[in-house]
Amino acid sequence: xxxxxxxxxxxxxxxxxxxxxxxxxxxxxxxxxxxxxxxxxxxxxxxxxxxxxxxxxxxxxxxxxxxxxxxxxxxxxxxxxxxxxxxxxxxxxxxxxxxxxxxxxxxxxxxxxxxxxxxxxxxxxxxxxxxxxxxxxxxxxxxxxxxxxxxxxxxxxxxxxxxxxxxxxxxxxxxxxxxxxxxxxxxxxxxxxxxxxxxxxxxxxxxxxxxxxxxxxxxxxxxxxxxxxxxxxxxxxxxxxxxxxxxxxxxxxxxxxxxxxxxxxxx
Amino acid sequence: xxxxxxxxxxxxxxxxxxxxxxxxxxxxxxxxxxxxxxxxxxxxxxxxxxxxxxxxxxxxxxxxxxxxxxxxxxxxxxxxxxxxxxxxxxxxxxxxxxxxxxxxxxxxxxxxxxxxxxxxxxxxxxxxxxxxxxxxxxxxxxxxxxxxxxxxxxxxxxxxxxxxxxxxxxxxxxxxxxxxxxxxxxxxxxxxxxxxxxxxxxxxxxxxxxxxxxxxxxxxxxxxxxxxxxxxxxxxxxxxxxxxxxxxxxxxxxxxxxxxxxxxxxx
Numbered sequence: 001x002x003x004x005x006x007x008x009x010x011x012x013x014x015x016x017x018x019x020x021x022x023x024x025x026x027x028x029x030x031x032x033x034x035x036x037x038x039x040x041x042x043x044x045x046x047x048x049x050x051x052x053x054x055x056x057x058x059x060x061x062x063x064x065x066x067x068x069x070x071x072x073x074x075x076x077x078x079x080x081x082x083x084x085x086x087x088x089x090x091x092x093x094x095x096x097x098x099x100x101x102x103x104x105x106x107x108x109x110x111x112x113x114x115x116x117x118x119x120x121x122x123x124x125x126x127x128x129x130x131x132x133x134x135x136x137x138x139x140x141x142x143x144x145x146x147x148x149x150x151x152x153x154x155x156x157x158x159x160x161x162x163x164x165x166x167x168x169x170x171x172x173x174x175x176x177x178x179x180x181x182x183x184x185x186x187x188x189x190x191x192x193x194x195x196x197x198x199x200x201x202x203x204x205x206x207x208x209x210x211x212x213x214x215x216x217x218x219x220x221x222x223x224x225x226x227x228x229x230x231x232x233x234x235x236x237x238x239x240x241x242x243x244x245x246x247x248x249x250x251x252x253x254x255x256x257x258x259x260x261x262x263x264x265x266x267x
Numbered sequence: 268x269x270x271x272x273x274x275x276x277x278x279x280x281x282x283x284x285x286x287x288x289x290x291x292x293x294x295x296x297x298x299x300x301x302x303x304x305x306x307x308x309x310x311x312x313x314x315x316x317x318x319x320x321x322x323x324x325x326x327x328x329x330x331x332x333x334x335x336x337x338x339x340x341x342x343x344x345x346x347x348x349x350x351x352x353x354x355x356x357x358x359x360x361x362x363x364x365x366x367x368x369x370x371x372x373x374x375x376x377x378x379x380x381x382x383x384x385x386x387x388x389x390x391x392x393x394x395x396x397x398x399x400x401x402x403x404x405x406x407x408x409x410x411x412x413x414x415x416x417x418x419x420x421x422x423x424x425x426x427x428x429x430x431x432x433x434x435x436x437x438x439x440x441x442x443x444x445x446x447x448x449x450x451x452x453x454x455x456x457x458x459x460x461x462x463x464x465x466x467x468x469x470x471x472x473x474x475x476x477x478x479x480x481x482x483x484x485x486x487x488x489x490x491x492x493x494x495x496x497x498x499x500x501x502x503x504x505x506x507x508x509x510x511x512x513x514x515x516x517x518x519x520x521x522x523x524x525x526x527x528x529x530x531x532x533x534x
Contacts, residue, residue: 030441
């Protein structure tokens, strides 16, 4: 058998992706409305943010633009989970109805094949919004710009995204064991909304929880520190790429463990 | 009037939702975690403000307002749009339309059982926790009675809006996008994300001319301002009633006019 290298997987990925986009385009009205809906969500998020800051000049020593930076950062970091791993939402239904068994017979990595089936274009609007917010706050904070900073930004954005992907994988995988896993996934998704706040507002107990158990602090706070407050970086910030990889590995193992013990429904 | 058919649907709904005990458990945990996040976030915001009262609201007021708004949301959200949307896509709607009961009431009453369980599982515990944590900031008097009346009207308004939005789905066949737009608008303009008192003018005035504030802001303002005179309470509930009637009529007429539009793809 031919060894399946990265090129092979990339080629397959784009093939599956093209099919998905074609099928989505056949529901053009739905696609346009969904995109507008996504833009609405981002605007509303921004408006509520703006209203709070009109009444309060800063939160816990974080200025308006710094908070805006965290907000933009989290929006960008949450794009991959929205675009590339959206099929996790359907996992519960696929497992329940028995459709999931079809993925078990493909000669490619199960996890890869399942996730590649759906690409959610709506997320790209969020990406654009996030980049705009980040650039705007970056400019107002007078952070300066060079290649090194850009590299740092990219590395830490990727590690932040990977953390969220890991969280969602683990949450989605619960459907292999429990019936109503929608609530677990919904809970985790709701938590990503709190990622944009600095972790320092919490008491030590919850700081610990949001760092190690429900690691939402790695979605925006820790990685942003590297850019925002380079003189005062916490050690956890520098380790966030490593932590991201560890979390992802754990979530992958949980997902695959559940998938491999799947017996189908017999239909 | 035959109330028995409604009571039967409510009972069936209660039994159905009791089936999913894990879902309820996760919902309670999620709710608690949410309370914690909101508590610390607004504590930090108020600590940075320097004053105790912002826009006529103290920290405790804001906390009660936001937490109960979310509790009300969890308890009122009926996922009507999803339910009807799925009914349309699957073709099941044909069966429901044939039932010897008005479709609009059928959907409402088959969900009503979940009102009961959600009230006991999420709203009541949240209410008690908030009352204890804020050490008697909620006064227990006639305002509680008005609060309940106001919530009931709020449920009706919310349902009418949901039903109108679901009817739009008959035309667009897009569920996610329409629903997210509705949710974003309702949550923002009803004061569930940021209390309406914080809105800058002229937005604040505008929101009071819209139906959305009647869903969450109206009952909560009655609950929090315990020493309001009867006239202003009557004005709040009166506004709610007007919206309730207007929206009920619109949703019924719109549904009647749209029913001819249904295209059922098999079944």
